[in-house]
Amino acid sequence: TRSTRPQRLLGAVQKSATRGDPCSVVNAIDQFCRHTEWAMNVGDEKGCILDSVVSEVNPATVLELGTYCGYSTVRIARLLPPHAKLITLEFNPDFAAIARQVIAWAGMEEKVHLVEGASGEWIPKIKEQFGVKALDLVFLDHWKDQYLPDTKLIEECGLLRKGSVLLADNVIFPGAPQYLEYVRSSQQYESQYFKSHLEYTKVEDGLEKSVFLG
Numbered sequence: 001t002r003s004t005r006p007q008r009l010l011g012a013v014q015k016s017a018t019r020g021d022p023c024s025v026v027n028a029i030d031q032f033c034r035h036t037e038w039a040m041n042v043g044d045e046k047g048c049i050l051d052s053v054v055s056e057v058n059p060a061t062v063l064e065l066g067t068y069c070g071y072s073t074v075r076i077a078r079l080l081p082p083h084a085k086l087i088t089l090e091f092n093p094d095f096a097a098i099a100r101q102v103i104a105w106a107g108m109e110e111k112v113h114l115v116e117g118a119s120g121e122w123i124p125k126i127k128e129q130f131g132v133k134a135l136d137l138v139f140l141d142h143w144k145d146q147y148l149p150d151t152k153l154i155e156e157c158g159l160l161r162k163g164s165v166l167l168a169d170n171v172i173f174p175g176a177p178q179y180l181e182y183v184r185s186s187q188q189y190e191s192q193y194f195k196s197h198l199e200y201t202k203v204e205d206g207l208e209k210s211v212f213l214g
């Protein structure tokens with residue numbers, strides 16, 4: 001039977017990237033998605049904004065919602081110090097299976113915990129399961145209508161501290177209007193929009209960075 005898009009993306013990584021070199025994995029995926037087959041990775045343009053936020057926050061603990069094929073997982077993990085932890089949640093088992101192999105090819109397994117399951121079920125378990133006191137950075141890139149309920153759940157679980165940063169992909173396209181309204185009107189957040197484009201296209205999209213004020 002025909003291969004899936006994630007399987008073809010993994011093939012491109014195994015063909016063109018160097019084992020243990022996360023930058024070559026990121027570049028191989030961007031090349032593939034720009035010149036062969038589009039896929040819903042955050043991409044190179046928004047990826048540079050992601051890089052600058054990760055470098056600025058220099059997080060010890062990161063939560064990523066929505067792993068997909070692991071592109072942003074590798075992109076973030078490559079910038080983390082040796083003992084930092086990136087927990088990434090993926091609901092779709094087929095996506096998770098590919099992401100594990102992409103993360104392994106990049107040599108990032110030590111820094112990454114990939115959890116297969118629903119964010120709503122797993123967010124309340126993060127503290128006990130991973131010995132996490134607080135999240136320094138959350139990257140939201142899963143189902144767009146889940147951004148707001150999961151943000152409220154993260155707050156309720158006491159996972160944020162003064163200065164924790166939420167960074168949300170696709171706030172324009174496909175769009176997360178309820179989430180945007182919430183973080184931009186809440187007294188508990190200082191929000192900033194980074195205008196960009198939908199990965200590998202000319203369509204407008206952007207990232208919203210929201211600092212939790214406590």
Ligand SMILES: O=C(NCCNC(=O)c1cc(-c2ccc(F)cc2)cc(O)c1O)c1cc(O)ncn1
Nearest residue numbers: 040041042066068091092141142143169170173174
């Ligand atoms: O999280 C799951 N999907 C990816 C969420 N991400 C997106 O949906 C997403 C979509 C787009 C996008 C943009 C334009 C277009 F024409 C089509 C899609 C771009 C992005 O940058 C995304 O991040 C998921 C799946 C599933 O089957 N079960 C549980 N979870």
Ligand SMILES: [Mg+2]
Nearest residue numbers: 042141169170
């Ligand atoms: Mg996205």
